[in-house]
Every structure is written in structure tokens, then in C-alpha cells.
Amino acid sequence: xxKSNSExxxxxxxxxxxxxxxxxxxxxxxxxxVAPREIxxxxxxxxxxxxxxxxxVFTRPVLSVKxxxxxxxxxxxxxxxxxxxxRLDESFPERETVVFxxxxxxxRGVKLLDSLFLDTNPVDSFYLRRRENTTLIGMACDExxxxxxxxxxxxxxxxxxxxxxxxxxxxxxYLVETLTEKGRFLIPGGEWIETNxxxxxxxxxxxxxxxxxxxxxxxxxxxxxxxxxxRCLSCRACAYVCPTCRCFAIxxxxxxxxxxxxxxxxxxxxxxxxxxxxxxxxxxxxxxDRLRNRFxxxxxxxxxxxxxxxxxxxxxxGRCIDVCPAGVDITEVFSDMEGSV
Amino acid sequence: xxxxxxxxxxxxxxxxxxxxxxxxxxxxxSPANIRDIxxxxxxxxxxxxxxxxxxxxxxxxxxxxxxxGECHYDTGNHRAAKxxxxxxxxxxxxxxxxxxxxxxxxxxxxxxxxARIATEFTETVRGLGPVAWRFSPEDRQxxxxxxxxxxxxxxxxxxxxxxxxxxxxxxxxxxxxxREVGCVIGYEVGPRGRTRPSFAYSPDEADKLxxxxxxxxxxxxxxxxxxxxxxxxxxxKVAVVVKPCDSKAVNVLLAENQFAxxxxxxxxxxxxxxxxxxxxxxxxxxxxxxxxxFVYDSLIGEPVPAVTHGTQDKAAWLENLPPLxxxxxxxxxxxxxxxxxxxxxxxxxxxxxxCLYERxxxxxxGMGIGxxxxxxxxxxxxYHLSGRCxxxxxxERACPMDIPISLLNQKLASEIHKSFNYRAGLTVVPSPIVxxxxxxxxxx
Numbered sequence: 010x011x012k013s014n015s016e017x018x019x020x021x022x023x024x025x026x027x028x029x030x031x032x033x034x035x036x037x038x039x040x041x042x043v044a045p046r047e048i049x050x051x052x053x054x055x056x057x058x059x060x061x062x063x064x065x066v067f068t069r070p071v072l073s074v075k076x077x078x079x080x081x082x083x084x085x086x087x088x089x090x091x092x093x094x095x096r097l098d099e100s101f102p103e104r105e106t107v108v109f110x111x112x113x114x115x116x117r118g119v120k121l122l123d124s125l126f127l128d129t130n131p132v133d134s135f136y137l138r139r140r141e142n143t144t145l146i147g148m149a150c151d152e153x154x155x156x157x158x159x160x161x162x163x164x165x166x167x168x169x170x171x172x173x174x175x176x177x178x179x180x181x182x183y184l185v186e187t188l189t190e191k192g193r194f195l196i197p198g199g200e201w202i203e204t205n206x207x208x209x210x211x212x213x214x215x216x217x218x219x220x221x222x223x224x225x226x227x228x229x230x231x232x233x234x235x236x237x238x239x240r241c242l243s244c245r246a247c248a249y250v251c252p253t254c255r256c257f258a259i260x261x262x263x264x265x266x267x268x269x270x271x272x273x274x275x276x277x278x279x280x281x282x283x284x285x286x287x288x289x290x291x292x293x294x295x296x297x298d299r300l301r302n303r304f305x306x307x308x309x310x311x312x313x314x315x316x317x318x319x320x321x322x323x324x325x326x327g328r329c330i331d332v333c334p335a336g337v338d339i340t341e342v343f344s345d346m347e348g349s350v
Numbered sequence: 351x352x353x354x355x356x357x358x359x360x361x362x363x364x365x366x367x368x369x370x371x372x373x374x375x376x377x378x379x380s381p382a383n384i385r386d387i388x389x390x391x392x393x394x395x396x397x398x399x400x401x402x403x404x405x406x407x408x409x410x411x412x413x414x415x416x417x418x419g420e421c422h423y424d425t426g427n428h429r430a431a432k433x434x435x436x437x438x439x440x441x442x443x444x445x446x447x448x449x450x451x452x453x454x455x456x457x458x459x460x461x462x463x464x465a466r467i468a469t470e471f472t473e474t475v476r477g478l479g480p481v482a483w484r485f486s487p488e489d490r491q492x493x494x495x496x497x498x499x500x501x502x503x504x505x506x507x508x509x510x511x512x513x514x515x516x517x518x519x520x521x522x523x524x525x526x527x528x529r530e531v532g533c534v535i536g537y538e539v540g541p542r543g544r545t546r547p548s549f550a551y552s553p554d555e556a557d558k559l560x561x562x563x564x565x566x567x568x569x570x571x572x573x574x575x576x577x578x579x580x581x582x583x584x585x586x587k588v589a590v591v592v593k594p595c596d597s598k599a600v601n602v603l604l605a606e607n608q609f610a611x612x613x614x615x616x617x618x619x620x621x622x623x624x625x626x627x628x629x630x631x632x633x634x635x636x637x638x639x640x641x642x643x644f645v646y647d648s649l650i651g652e653p654v655p656a657v658t659h660g661t662q663d664k665a666a667w668l669e670n671l672p673p674l675x676x677x678x679x680x681x682x683x684x685x686x687x688x689x690x691x692x693x694x695x696x697x698x699x700x701x702x703x704x705c706l707y708e709r710x711x712x713x714x715x716g717m718g719i720g721x722x723x724x725x726x727x728x729x730x731x732x733y734h735l736s737g738r739c740x741x742x743x744x745x746e747r748a749c750p751m752d753i754p755i756s757l758l759n760q761k762l763a764s765e766i767h768k769s770f771n772y773r774a775g776l777t778v779v780p781s782p783i784v785x786x787x788x789x790x791x792x793x794x
Contacts, residue, residue: 048494048685049496049497049682049683049686049752050496051686051751051752053751071750071751080719081688081689081718081719082718082719082720236549239547239549239572240547240548240549240572242571242692242696242748244690244691244692244694244696244748246688246690246692246748246750248690249688249689249690249750250688250750258717260710260712260717262716262717263712272717272718274717275688277690280691282704282708330542331750332692332750334692334695334747334748335546335547335696336540336544336545336546336547338540338541341540341541344541
């Protein structure tokens with residue numbers, strides 16, 4: 010996960026070489042290849058069994074890559090009860106995984122999740138295992154999509170910093186850059202031609218001005234949030250497609266007689282029962298409170314709590330804007346808040 | 351070892367349960383495959399129980415009640431007679447062999463009849479073999495099976511939106527200025543040029559309201575919340591802009607006493623259809639012939655004659671699939687559901703305070719992302735909307751994963767129409783399979 014410069018090497022490969030490489034990875038017994046795959050017209054990161062499954066259209070998948078590390082449902086352990094005896098069994102995910110076609114915004118999202126799951130005690134052992142066993146192969150985006158705003162939150166469509174391997178399209182070929190030892194390990198030895206072309210990283214300026222951290226607390230009690238959230242339907246689509254939303258709920262469920270499992274599932278602050286406690290009290294009863302929580306979490310709470318410094322917990326992928334059935338737009342908050350001085 | 355089917359039988363305590371006893375006393379043989387569950391009435395057998403039985407691995411479910419006219423509670427079995435066939439058609443549409451579910455009538459004295467039905471049913475289910483309903487990843491993989499693409503590409507008719515926009519604004523201003531209503535729910539164009547719901551509280555704010563070919567949201571979804579009594583004061587009257595389809599939702603909610611007629615001012619707008627994101631007429635609009643809202647206090651726009659596009663029925667292909675392929679088709683669809691509940695939240699009819707499928711005790715469905723759980727949620731939701739769904743397709747539009755949920759709703763709507771000659775929301779009459787308890791609703 011740490012970047013070491015000695016691993017940074019470049020190769021220039023053709024489309025055929027790329028296809029062969031990916032097909033090889035997909036067929037490899039020892040690992041699972043996850044890549045953008047079209048399922049009934051929807052592109053999602055999904056395991057692929059051969060290179061042909063990988064979506065040819067390089068659009069941003071509907072879901073972020075976070076599910077590879079933090080799946081929608083994770084079994085924490087199983088409980089077996091026989092008579093007076095109770096036994097707990099836990100099993101960890103050990104499978105090697107390679108994710109191809111990762112967007113820079115998604116890789117940034119994984120990096121941000123590390124702050125909670127890995128860099129803060131207690132370390133999440135499930136997340137840790139998955140993180141250690143997974144290699145990220147990024148692909149630079151050709152351009153910003155209509156709802157993308159990564160450049161406004163410190164990212165870039167061709168930013169390789171959170172990848173193990175990064176691919177850039179260069180004149181009908183692909184420039185492959187290895188950034189970590191884990192990435193170097195996947196490069197087929199001797200077949201590819203090394204090059205010294207450097208990818209040009211032209212950081213374009215962001216189109217939105219994200220309010221500074223100090224600005225958020227003073228707006229906490231604004232009536233704006235109630236008004237802004239009026240159209241919110243309290244579904245959870247925004248949080249579930251988000252690369253950095255990581256709330257979860259834990260529950261014990263019955264499997265069969267005497268057998269139970271403890272699972273954790275994605276949860277979201279937009280949902281009506283978010284943070285409900287025993288006795289039925291909901292600290293964030295109004296949808297205004299909940300939607301405000303979403304924005305504060307991205308730009309204030311999470312960065313403060315987990316020491317992200319000046320950066321925010323939003324990677325600017327724009328998915329929440331795309332999926333919202335009611336047209337709630339995170340970037341609107343920026344301009345509204347900037348204008349409210 | 352030969353296959354022994356697991357059969358769950360819900361037996362009415364007043365008739366068929368005693369009928370089973372009668373069979374026993376008379377030493378008439380009946381199959382041991384039947385697991386009896388004694389219920390107070392066949393009307394007590396909610397469809398969720400039957401779905402739950404199949405989810406838990408039952409090979410067949412038998413419901414036996416009193417003969418019509420002989421119910422201990424007068425009409426309990428009428429309820430079963432209305433509801434269970436609707437569920438039957440939903441399960442069949444989802445790939446369950448129709449023979450695996452049966453509703454019949456057995457009186458307390460008909461021991462022989464009980465034994466005959468039990469034997470017949472068991473043998474039928476035995477003949478079908480083990481049920482393929484429940485999916486377990488160890489047994490099989492879900493085969494990729496997508497909906498056949500249908501080329502129903504119709505361009506949007508050119509409509510006078512400016513005139514309607516002016517009409518809506520003028521009406522909203524009038525209502526807000528006279529303080530007749532506290533809020534007008536309409537549409538606005540957001541900063542990205544996307545049309546979205548809008549809430550105007552003052553005549554000035556009414557200037558942001560618009561009408562255009564993208565007015566897709568069903569704004570009636572916002573009404574129950576807006577009209578909920580929170581403080582001592584009764585909530586202010588609310589005006590809402592509706593298309594003909596949306597107006598049906600107002601009628602359904604009125605019929606179910608969710609609010610009173612004088613709490614809303616309905617601004618009806620004549621409609622020529624709305625676009626999808628590709629710019630062609632939305633599929634629901636292609637089949638729609640309704641141009642004027644069914645309920646309104648003020649009407650904006652002139653009604654134009656309806657144009658019917660001879661659209662292909664998407665579900666027809668699905669109906670003709672063999673059961674197992676139907677199951678696979680739907681599992682493949684539900685598999686990508688992320689349980690974000692956008693479908694439910696966007697639905698004006700989904701207004702339960704706590705969704706049955708989101709209870710803390712996981713009593714009807716687990717919390718996980720398993721495909722069985724997701725199917726249970728979607729089928730349960732579809733059933734709860736039978737006779738109530740007005741076909742606005744907001745669920746499908748809201749779905750980030752493009753799951754064709756509306757097929758379920760359309761199937762049930764046509765089933766209800768066939769059986770009861772009833773279409774939801776045309777008038778203020780509740781769905782024939784919804785039980786409305788009288789005298790419980792007090793206004794204010």
C-alpha cells in the first residue's frame with residue numbers, strides 16, 4: 010500500500026497484450042479477477058471468469074469498488090449451540106483478488122477507508138485480510154464525466170497514487186506503470202517492452218470550491234438543511250454507491266436449529282431508522298438532520314476524526330448525483346455554502 | 351431414496367383442521383408429508399406466510415378453509431379467496447410451478463375430502479420433484495438471463511410547456527398569496543439542468559416552478575409526510591402538481607384515509623408523456639392513454655387526444671418461459687439489487703411506518719444481501735402493491751441497478767383487473783384485496 014519509487018517502472022503494451030494479460034489473470038486458479046462487467050445493461054465491478062466478460066465500454070461502474078473490501082454483507086462469525094455448549098467459529102477471507110479497471114476516485118476511496126479500518130484501533134481483521142490480498146490495477150479516465158468532480162476534491166482522472174498498477178491510454182496503446190511491489194508481481198516477466206515514457210499528469214483545476222473545514226460548524230444549525238433535504242426520499246442509494254460511505258449495522262440471524270450467524274450489512278444515514286437506539290429514540294429523526302450528516306461526514310466529521318488533514322472524505326466520483334431519484338446534488342451544497350457568507 | 355416432498359398445510363381450526371381429525375378417526379389414510387399448521391381462519395393465512403414457507407424450503411403449500419358461506423367469522427374465507435389467487439399468480443410469474451400452491455375448502459365433517467385433497471396434492475408435488483425456489487450458491491450458479499431488448503423507441507411529442515409552466519406558476523402564486531395552501535409541491539430545474547421536485551412556500555418561490563418533458567417524479571410521494579400532524583396545529587393545506595398517473599396515487603391514498611380530501615389542492619396538468627434519459631418517450635407513457643388527471647381542483651392545459659403506440663409487451667416473453675428459467679431470470683435480476691430501498695422510498699403507496707421487510711427481528715426476511723432475501727423483499731413489496739400500484743414506474747426509475755420491478759406490478763395490476771374489474775386510483779375506492787377497517791380513522 011505504500012508507494013516506493015524503486016518499483017515504479019513503465020511498459021508500453023498493445024491492446025492484444027492487455028487482453029492476453031487480463032485473460033490470463035481471469036483464468037488463474039490462484040486468484041479472482043474483478044473487473045467492470047456489464048450485467049443487464051448495468052456496469053458493476055464483478056468477478057470475471059474470462060477476459061471477454063470485461064466491459065468494453067469504459068464507463069464508471071454504478072457501484073464503487075468498496076464492496077470488494079467491505080462487502081454489503083459480511084459474516085463475522087457463526088454460533089453453534091448444542092445443549093449448554095456454545096461454540097463460535099470465524100473464517101477470514103483469504104482469496105487473492107486482482108481488481109482491474111479501478112477508477113482513480115475509487116482507489117482514493119479505498120485509501121480513505123483505510124483510515125478507519127486499518128489506521129485506527131481496533132484494526133478490522135476482515136478488511137485487513139481483503140486489503141492485503143488485493144491488488145488494484147487502475148485505468149486513467151479519458152475525461153471527466155458529466156457529474157465527476159474529482160479535481161475539486163484533490164483528485165485527478167489520471168492520478169495513480171493509490172493504485173498498485175496504473176494504465177494510461179497512449180495513442181492506441183497502453184502505458185503500464187507499476188507503483189508497488191504487489192503490482193510488480195503481476196507483470197509478466199520478459200514479454201513486455203519497458204519504456205521510459207512518463208505519463209503526463211496535467212492537473213486541471215476543480216470546477217467547484219469546496220468550503221474549508223472551519224466553515225462547516227458555523228452552518229450546523231442553518232435552516233438550509235431542512236429545506237435542502239425536502240426532496241430527499243430517504244433511500245440509501247447515495248450511500249451505497251459511495252466509495253467512502255462505510256456505516257454498517259450488525260445483527261444475529263438464525264441459520265438453522267441451534268445455528269446462528271452474526272452479520273454486518275451496509276447501513277446509511279439517509280435511512281429513517283439510522284442510529285435508532287433502544288426505546289425507539291432516533292437522534293437524527295428528520296431527514297434534514299440525516300442528509301446534513303452525510304455532507305458533514307464527508308467534509309468535516311470523517312476528516313477531523315481520522316486525521317485526513319485538508320482533504321475530504323469525498324472523492325468526487327459523482328455517483329450520488331447520478332443515482333439520486335430526487336435530484337439531490339452534493340455540489341450544490343458547496344456553492345450554497347460559499348454564497349451564504 | 352425416493353423423493354418425499356415437504357408440504358406445509360395451513361388448516362382452519364373450525365373446519366379443515368377438524369376435517370383432518372375426522373379423516374384420522376375414520377382411519378382414512380392421508381400422506382405423512384403434510385405438516386399441519388392450525389390457524390384460526392383461512393383469512394389469517396397472510397400471503398407472507400406462504401412466501402415464507404417457500405423461502406424456507408417447502409415443496410408445496412396447501413391452504414384449506416371453510417366452504418364459502420360457512421366461515422365462522424362470516425367472511426374470513428372470502429379474504430383468502432381474494433388474496434391467495436393473487437399471490438398464486440405472482441408466484442407463478444416468478445417461476446414457481448402453479449401446482450405447488452393450492453387453496454381449497456374442506457368442512458369439519460369431510461374427512462374423506464381432506465384425505466383426497468391431501469393425497470392428490472402430495473402426489474402432484476411428488477411428481478414435480480424438489481422445489482427449485484430457494485437458491486443456494488453451492489448447488490448452482492445463476493445463469494445470465496436478461497430481458498429481451500424491445501425496440502420501442504418513440505420520440506416525444508412536441509408540447510406547449512411554456513403555457514403549462516405559466517399556468518402552474520399563476521395558480522401556485524394565487525394559492526400561496528391567498529394563504530389557501532402553505533406549500534406547493536411542483537417541479538423545478540436544478541443547477542445541472544435536471545428536473546426535480548420543488549417546494550414553494552411563497553409567491554416569489556412559485557417562479558421557480560416549471561413544466562417540461564422531464565417531469566418524471568411522482569410528487570404524491572411527498573404528500574403524506576407534508577400532511578403529517580407534528581405539532582398542536584393541524585398541518586397546512588398543501589397543493590401538489592400531478593400528471594394523470596400521479597393523480598391516481600392521490601385517489602388511492604384518499605381511499606386508504608392517509609389524508610382528507612380538503613387537506614390537498616390538486617393542481618392537475620394534462621400530460622403528453624415524459625422522456626427517459628435517452629430522450630424517448632418513457633415506456634410507461636407509451637402504453638398510457640390517460641391525458642387528463644382523475645382528480646384535480648384546478649386543471650392546467652388542454653386535454654389532447656391520446657395516441658396509442660402499439661407497444662410490445664415485455665412480460666409476454668417472460669410468461670412463456672418454463673418455470674425454472676423464470677426463477678433464474680428473476681434471480682439474475684434480483685442478484686444485483688443492493689437493498690438501497692430507492693424503489694420503496696420513491697413509491698407513493700409504500701407508506702408503512704416500518705416496512706415489513708426491514709424489521710429489527712428479521713422475522714420475515716434477513717438483513718443480508720443474499721438473493722433469496724432480495725427476492726422476498728421484492729415479491730412482498732409487489733404483493734403489498736397489488737390493486738394499489740398506479741403504474742407510475744417511479745420504483746423502476748429510482749432503481750440504480752435497473753431491475754425491471756415494474757413487471758411484477760404490471761402483472762398484478764392485470765390480475766386484479768381480470769379478477770375484480772378494478773384498476774387502482776381511477777376513483778376513491780380502496781383495492782378489493784385491501785381490508786379497510788371502518789370507523790378507525792378520525793380526521794384531524
